[in-house]
Amino acid sequence: xxxxRLARRAFMLLGLPLILLAAWWVASAGSTSPFWPPLQTILxxxxxxxxxxxxVSDVFPSLARLGIGYALAxxxxxxxxTAIGLMPRLRALSEPVLEFFRAVPPxxxxxxxxxxxxxxxxxxxIVTIALGCLWPILLNTVEGVRGLEPVLxxxxxxxxxxxWRRLVFVVLPGASPRIFxxxxxxxxxxxxxxxxxxxxxxxxxxxxxxxxxxRSFAIPQMWTGIILLGLIGVMLAAIFKVVxxxxxxxxxxxxxxxxxx
Amino acid sequence: xxxxxxxxxxxAAADATAAGRVGDDVALDLxxxxxxxxxxxxxxxxxxxxxxxxxxxxxLVCVVGPSGAGKTTLLRSIAGLLDLTAGEVVLDGExxxxxxxxxxxxxxxYGRSLFPWMTVRQNIELPLKEKGIAKAERHAKIDxxxxxxxxxxxxxxxxxxxxxxxxxxxxxxxxxxxxxxxLLMDEPFAAVDAQTRAELEDLVRKLWKDLGVTVLFVxxxxxxxxxxxxxxxxxxxxxxVLMEDVRVDLPSERDQLTTRSDAHFGELRGHVYxxxxxxxxxxxxxxPPAAASSPQEA
Amino acid sequence: xxxxxxxAPPAPRAARPRTRRSGRRNDAWLxxxxxxxxLAGAELLSRTGIVNPDFxxxxxxxxxxxxxxxxxxxxxxxxxxTVRGWAVGLAAAMALGVLVGFVIGSSRFLxxxxxxxxEFLRPIPSVALIPLVVLMFGTKPASAFLLxxxxxxxxxxxxxxxxxxxVDPVAxxxxxxxxxxxLRVARSVIYxxxxxxxxxxxxxxxxxxxxxxxxxxxxIGVPGLGRDIGIAQSSGNVPETYALVIVVGLIGVAVNLFxxxxxxxxxxxxxxxxxxxx
Numbered sequence: 001x002x003x004x005r006l007a008r009r010a011f012m013l014l015g016l017p018l019i020l021l022a023a024w025w026v027a028s029a030g031s032t033s034p035f036w037p038p039l040q041t042i043l044x045x046x047x048x049x050x051x052x053x054x055x056v057s058d059v060f061p062s063l064a065r066l067g068i069g070y071a072l073a074x075x076x077x078x079x080x081x082t083a084i085g086l087m088p089r090l091r092a093l094s095e096p097v098l099e100f101f102r103a104v105p106p107x108x109x110x111x112x113x114x115x116x117x118x119x120x121x122x123x124x125x126i127v128t129i130a131l132g133c134l135w136p137i138l139l140n141t142v143e144g145v146r147g148l149e150p151v152l153x154x155x156x157x158x159x160x161x162x163x164w165r166r167l168v169f170v171v172l173p174g175a176s177p178r179i180f181x182x183x184x185x186x187x188x189x190x191x192x193x194x195x196x197x198x199x200x201x202x203x204x205x206x207x208x209x210x211x212x213x214x215r216s217f218a219i220p221q222m223w224t225g226i227i228l229l230g231l232i233g234v235m236l237a238a239i240f241k242v243v244x245x246x247x248x249x250x251x252x253x254x255x256x257x258x259x260x261x
Numbered sequence: 262x263x264x265x266x267x268x269x270x271x272x273a274a275a276d277a278t279a280a281g282r283v284g285d286d287v288a289l290d291l292x293x294x295x296x297x298x299x300x301x302x303x304x305x306x307x308x309x310x311x312x313x314x315x316x317x318x319x320x321l322v323c324v325v326g327p328s329g330a331g332k333t334t335l336l337r338s339i340a341g342l343l344d345l346t347a348g349e350v351v352l353d354g355e356x357x358x359x360x361x362x363x364x365x366x367x368x369x370x371y372g373r374s375l376f377p378w379m380t381v382r383q384n385i386e387l388p389l390k391e392k393g394i395a396k397a398e399r400h401a402k403i404d405x406x407x408x409x410x411x412x413x414x415x416x417x418x419x420x421x422x423x424x425x426x427x428x429x430x431x432x433x434x435x436x437x438x439x440x441x442x443x444l445l446m447d448e449p450f451a452a453v454d455a456q457t458r459a460e461l462e463d464l465v466r467k468l469w470k471d472l473g474v475t476v477l478f479v480x481x482x483x484x485x486x487x488x489x490x491x492x493x494x495x496x497x498x499x500x501x502v503l504m505e506d507v508r509v510d511l512p513s514e515r516d517q518l519t520t521r522s523d524a525h526f527g528e529l530r531g532h533v534y535x536x537x538x539x540x541x542x543x544x545x546x547x548x549p550p551a552a553a554s555s556p557q558e559a
Numbered sequence: 560x561x562x563x564x565x566x567a568p569p570a571p572r573a574a575r576p577r578t579r580r581s582g583r584r585n586d587a588w589l590x591x592x593x594x595x596x597x598l599a600g601a602e603l604l605s606r607t608g609i610v611n612p613d614f615x616x617x618x619x620x621x622x623x624x625x626x627x628x629x630x631x632x633x634x635x636x637x638x639x640x641t642v643r644g645w646a647v648g649l650a651a652a653m654a655l656g657v658l659v660g661f662v663i664g665s666s667r668f669l670x671x672x673x674x675x676x677x678e679f680l681r682p683i684p685s686v687a688l689i690p691l692v693v694l695m696f697g698t699k700p701a702s703a704f705l706l707x708x709x710x711x712x713x714x715x716x717x718x719x720x721x722x723x724x725x726v727d728p729v730a731x732x733x734x735x736x737x738x739x740x741x742l743r744v745a746r747s748v749i750y751x752x753x754x755x756x757x758x759x760x761x762x763x764x765x766x767x768x769x770x771x772x773x774x775x776x777x778x779i780g781v782p783g784l785g786r787d788i789g790i791a792q793s794s795g796n797v798p799e800t801y802a803l804v805i806v807v808g809l810i811g812v813a814v815n816l817f818x819x820x821x822x823x824x825x826x827x828x829x830x831x832x833x834x835x836x837x
Contacts, residue, residue, distance in 0.1 A: 012671045226688065
């Protein structure tokens with residue numbers, strides 16, 4: 001009984017991925033096309049390409065830049081977003097400007113920042129990532145703070161909560177679902193910028209390595225890079241989900257009950 | 262309802278008001294309170310024209326009025342959440358400007374007045390922390406409040422895991438743990454089912470007697486007002502003035518079955534009902550009661 | 560219990576002072592003021608030399624360059640290519656995402672069966688595909704198309720899946736008890752419920768599509784404004800670089816406004832505006 005349910009869950013979880021992998025394996029097995037090497041070849045190339053040394057020299061720096069830029073964006077976005085959200089005048093003043101910066105597709109920041117900081121060092125890349133990630137976090141924080149339940153604000157006021165306590169125990173938790181929405185959008189933008197920022201000038205890094213493989217027609221290696229980048233994206237999303245489900249457990253639970261699940 | 266009876270009721274109310282004014286045990290005093298919403302680009306709305314009454318320490322007073330009588334405006338004004346246009350609210354001898362220290366409010370929207378990201382215990386604890394109460398004492402107060410409302414078991418749960426009635430109990434526990442001079446309740450049971458409502462009404466009576474807290478209870482329900490209150494303040498339609506201050510001279514030991522079937526309960530309810538009906542028709546005491554207002558303005 | 564109406568509906572909240580209308584006009588003026596402050600500030604920073612004018616030319620020069628561009632045919636050609644690439648990719652992603660979403664969403668088995676795969680493929684950054692599309696299509700618009708399609712498709716699919724899952728089971732049972740055919744159920748029950756989510760999907764996907772279109776132009780060299788920015792920058796024409804960035808930003812603003820406009824038009828009947836779920 002229990003075993004049957006376990007088997008069913010395993011089938012649901014792994015069934016389609018296995019079918020797709022098998023299809024890829026079979027379809028590409030005898031491939032002689034230079035662009036579509038057999039999956040077998042790609043998998044054999046993987047450990048040879050991504051040795052520990054290479055991970056340390058290419059992958060870790062990319063992730064570190066992403067981490068620093070993203071963290072900066074989160075801090076600045078939440079602080080500025082909370083301030084703007086709490087001050088209606090400031091919000092009215094800054095709204096059109098922020099809407100414009102949000103609407104600028106982040107990759108065009110690259111040539112602009114290249115003017116200031118050059119593009120060989122870390123600085124330009126980190127600034128690019130931070131600036132690209134900033135706007136969704138900032139604007140969602142503003143919305144979250146603004147959309148705070150008025151009864152909660154009244155409650156906080158009638159119990160004399162100090163400014164600081166109101167901020168920490170009422171405003172930020174109340175805005176946190178929206179902040180996470182922004183942070184999630186920012187994360188995928190951050191990964192895009194992590195790759196793009198390495199495509200300009202002479203560079204090292206995961207994105208740079210993949211393009212290097214492509215330019216030198218090392219196609220199976222290029223494919224391993226694509227797969228690795230995909231895995232990193234999946235991993236980051238999974239980490240994000242764990243953090244979110246911890247910090248927003250109350251929100252998820254509340255919504256489930258509201259929807260009668 | 263005979264004329265004689267209504268006269269008797271009215272004089273009783275007058276006595277009560279007079280007694281409240283003279284003694285220095287007044288907890289809450291409304292002096293010529295007036296509120297007009299004046300928003301640029303919008304027609305002026307005169308919500309409260311003139312209100313003048315006081316509540317003695319340890320009293321349980323209900324406020325009823327026809328819908329749209331400005332009950333919530335009144336409560337928000339008393340709670341210091343709304344600025345008055347004229348007049349003043351005095352709590353413990355101090356004029357209210359902004360939310361006063363000695364007041365706790367239980368809002369109608371129980372689901373939205375509790376912090377969903379905190380457990381029941383944390384919800385009750387936050388205002389106590391703000392008061393600067395030491396940890397051990399805080400915990401003792403929380404436990405006592407939870408026990409009073411019968412929620413000891415639910416302390417570690419989140420509010421949204423509880424039923425509507427239990428959530429409102431949490432809000433009440435938070436308010437009584439705060440130990441306010443005056444407990445304001447804004448139609449707290451309007452959104453719960455009838456059985457829960459009866460239980461919560463008895464809970465309020467019990468807490469009032471056990472803790473001796475002063476309660477101002479706003480409701481639209483005439484039965485509830487008469488059942489709960491020692492006095493019922495009936496409001497007119499908008500712009501609000503005082504229709505009548507009705508003294509509820511029922512025995513202080515009340516229960517849902519005997520009290521509600523008591524003949525005198527029926528009379529009082531009938532009287533208040535009639536007042537409300539008159540208020541709905543637009544019948545209102547013309548001017549503010551001159552005797553009550555003139556000494557206050559000095 | 561949350562769905563059953565309570566005996567006594569909560570009394571309407573008392574009128575609270577809100578300065579809605581006049582406030583909105585004031586807000587608009589403040590917004591204009593904000594824009595002017597930023598423009599004047601940038602101009603000053605550059606004119607006074609606090610920021611090197613080689614990096615940040617005066618705003619007036621950027622706009623002079625912009626007006627010059629407006630007179631050039633090649634600019635309009637690039638603008639057209641960018642907008643076309645965005646629109647085609649977005650339309651394809653919407654069509655595909657809605658179709659696949661409806662098919663998967665309407666069957667519990669398919670939903671569960673595909674869940675792990677969707678959750679795995681979705682976070683794969685579309686830029687990972689850049690080397691592949693370069694090999695396949697070079698700088699042809701098809702490169703940009705594939706990147707846009709991949710990025711926008713997942714946004715749409717996930718929203719549509721949420722939307723279809725949100726269908727009230729009672730409504731579905733009602734439809735079934737009246738023996739509606741599957742097509743009629745899709746049209747009269749599932750589609751109206753999912754529509755707000757589809758609109759949200761459109762808004763999110765429209766923004767993502769523009770990002771990827773510009774990325775493809777900038778990084779791969781697909782013709783369009785993104786490529787022009789790259790060329791202007793590498794040839795040292797700083798005012799033109801900024802002018803083009805401003806144009807792209809304005810396109811972004813226009814895309815957002817357009818998406819919100821479509822959302823409002825399509826949902827005028829809908830009581831609530833849904834918040835984003837993804």
